[in-house]
Amino acid sequence: MSFSRIEPAPVHSAPLFEASAQQLSPPGALWQRVDQWLTRPRSAALVMLWLGLYLVLTTNWPLWNELARIGGAPSTYLPTVIAMSLLTLCGTVAMLSLTAWSRWLKPLWFLVVVLAAVTQHYMLEYRVVMDPTMIANALQTDPNEARDLLSWRMAFNVLIVALPAGLLLWRMRIAPMGFLSKLWRNAALLLLAVVVALATGVAMNRQLAPLMRNNIHLRYMMNPIASLYSTGAVFIKPLFKRSGKLIPITAGTTLGASYAAQVRPPMFVVVVGETARADHFALNGYARDTTPELAKRNVLSYRDVHSCGTNTLASVPCMFSPLGKQGYESRKDDYENLVDVLQASGLAVLWLDNQAGCKDVCTRIPNASAFDGLDAATKKALCDGDECLDEVMLKNLDARIAALPAERRAKGVVLVMHQMGSHGPAYYKRSAPEVKRFTPECKTNALAECGHNELMNVYDNSIVQTDRFLADTIDWLKTQSKQYDPAMLYVSDHGESLGEYGLFLHGVPYSFAPEAQKHVPMVTWFSEGMSERRKLSRSCMEAGLDAPLTHDNLYHTVLGLMDVNTPTYKPALDALASCRAKA
Template sequence: MITNDKPITHFIKQSAISLVNRIRNHRYSANQLIVITSLYVAFVCNFPFLTRAITAITQTSDYSFLFLLSVPTLLVSLIIMINGTIGVGKLLKPLLILTILLSTVLLYATASYGVVFDYTMIQNGAETDSAEAFSYLNAHDIVFVILVGGIPALGIFFAKVKTQSWSRGLKARSALVASHTILVVLIASVFYANYAAVGRNNRELLAYITPYKFVDATVKYTKRHYFTTELPFKTLDSNPLLEIEDDKARVTVLVVGETARAQNFSLNGYSHNTNQYTEDSGIVSFTKVSSCGTATAVSLPCMFSRLDRQTYDNRTANAQQNLLDIAKAAGTDVLWIDNNNGSCKGVCARVNSIDIDTGIANPLCDGEYCFDEALLLPLQNKLDNLSAKNTLIVLHMIGSHGPTYYKRYPQDKAVFLPDCQRSDIQHCSEQEIVNTYDNTIAYTDFVLNKIIARLEKLESDSAVQTAMLYISDHGESLGEKGVYLHGLPYAFAPQEQTHVPMLFWQNKSLAHQDNDCIKSVSSEVISHDNLFDIVLGITSVSSTQYIEGRDVLSKCRASDGLLAAATEPNTKILL
């Protein structure tokens, strides 16, 4: 932690003055500025890419040193081609300065947290609110950007560029771009097979090229979300039915966790007792559940969509009925209560919803975030005012969202110490990070137990059948192999980001739900693709979109005759 910023400030000031004075005494050609900047971007800002590329190449048994040498050469040439083509006239300095500053910010995120800026990460960032965005900002970020990006950008700003006639400048620029184009073609022709082999086995490498992968992903996101016509809304099932054969009302609480990974749940065998509150409640943990994505922007709408992970497309999903729409159409009273920045990513667009007010008037809130206990009051209000025979309440948690894990639980609920009381978690010890994250899981467990207690009381007071299903949207990396947080492309995301917890609890009156049977299927391999059918089954909603084979709980209801077996997928099921 920085305890005295005066030496750093003085160093930055003296470095800047020295650089400016040196630059002012020299005149550079436009091509020289392009080459110098391109070399800096290639070898400094693309250091994560180069190290990964070199590692991938040297791990092969028959790699060529010339091929290894060609990688940075190719990278520099490509950057020169881009800067040389776009940076004409008065655009030159702004382009180079922007490239340096943007590349530096991306370098910090990649080097510190292992973040890769592909399409999914751009989407996740675009849908992040200001409070969450600023949680990543700290003194180390600022100092790093100033030293690595600000000073070189300042040098470019003050650099004196030699004046040339239009024809002479065009000739020099054309020669620069043409020579490096030839070099790129030459490298590609000589080492094509090598690049193809390394690329085929290490597809993630391209995602580390800074800043061009970021620019490419941003352009695609902008084009798709702001310049593409919306699809007409599609009704998947116009007549879903509610099939409850007894007179008892039913309440199902679906708790959507945030950034919780399965391996840190003691219900799954983890050494830290993170489930001390629910371990004796009769809750069942499903141990082999995978997520649809590695970030909320993808996973949340995907898990409520009829589309599966392989076919999921955000544009298509938003233009058709989701799980909540079908439950509502069947006569279920659906309510979404959100404590995650008030964003359901479009999932709750057509059902009743409540956003938790983060104002400091609430003792559970700090003006930006609220502890998940804040969900309990609106939940209780709803339970006290049930108006339908079948009710589905979705609670969207802030859960274990990082990097400010320490803000996700009250200090009196800090079970594991010492914890990490800062956002730049890479500067905490491994044990401090794990302790802090485990505290968030333990606090989630505390809240889940409170929910169960309310459902049990509802049963005893009103004879209402109740059930709770908890599932997280994605997992989290805590520094394993130098990777932090989440959001890596799914193709090479570590298990920590895709293996998620799922917990199921039911009250005693749900006799048709055989708890021993549920325990027997809890080790089956399932994913977010199963959630649609599991929830339809729990809530007794009959729909043409229900697929019995994906409802892992279906066999545990069949013995009571409340679930008619399906002979064909996507046929009407009577629950």
């Protein structure tokens, strides 16, 4: 019997090791495969579709949060979130399809991502919406105001969205194509976006129609569509709405009878406030004593005054316009304004600014920045860089007035002082250490990081600063009583949201803006000389402190008080007309 030797089977260890290595490939190899996939040539239209999807998923959290807040139960709001996201995607892709041409447009695509990221940050941080008014206001912001809006939090929120998109766009290759090939692809992408949007709108009409009708602000939260649309509207709509010509209104302007035998000329100071809320003035019943100095100076505080707009760009030109809110917003041409009429009457007029410009109101009269010509000691005491407390406008004021033409000063002086006031979000910069009555303060411009009490404290301290500034202005006017019959009128341009309904700052479209952004303080002070000159009844004025007024009344009230006759003056809109004795 013989036995056969059985050889052991060879062990094939190398192939098994190689399989394991493939399954556990190092990160470098994985990134290499991803990079190879990214750099595969693709049409620009396909890249725009991906970019639109990325933007919808990463930059529309404010919209989703708002839909959840409005909708209530998840079963109610989730379908609308999906529908609104699909509409946002279609709108974004439709706009991007117009740029889907070549790799040289990558910087533009990245800029859209950055814009969307910045927009989302401010919508989340301050609960604002990107309507045309907000965009126009942002474009008017000066470097100092813009610096107050910057923070490390903003940088992080923008980078976390923009950096991945930038890396992907940088690595993606756009396939070269002929013009006609690109054209039909872009047209197909645009058509697809429109068809899907229409289908979504029809399918969800029962839910979306009442939602959008009752919550108009939602259309300005679709990111980046809203900011792109609103930016376009700011630059394009005026080209079709207004001719660009200036309509004069000063013809026939004369000084009234009170100037014929005056002993002293009038001096009237109009203080344009910034971001002050009427309900935070102790003069109007606020529980905190935010206006201790004004309370000592025999002022009159009107308690039911509403602004023309919810931001400076809208309100300041409107309040000085003869047209009123409705007429100003529907105008097709630009018109001269209150300071033009005062200048045409022969009075000495000066606009003094501690803000980001007069919004074209003062371009035809003498005007100056309060920061100009300050000595080093004053800058150190009242200024932080190029931002100054409002008291800076009282420095060198006698010299500024003396520089106006003597023949005009002999008739009378009107001085407009435009405050920095309570401009946010850096409220902590708006008050000096010695007037900070309420502590602890919110010491950051990221308002959502502060507690409610801290936010109230820092805002109320800015009102205390305004109280001191107005009191100092009255005291300065009293020193002018030997030469002039002085008076002062203060009114804020708009109010401010301080967390109510989840809103911060201002600029919400007027039709659905909260009362806090529209209800503004108005305070007047009259010297004995001015009261006698214009035969003002104190008891009559006190009886009218609760009468409803708006910015529409400012134009006519100032003209009536200064006794300036002009065809555009309307006695019915003069808040003091009924309190002046007939000559």
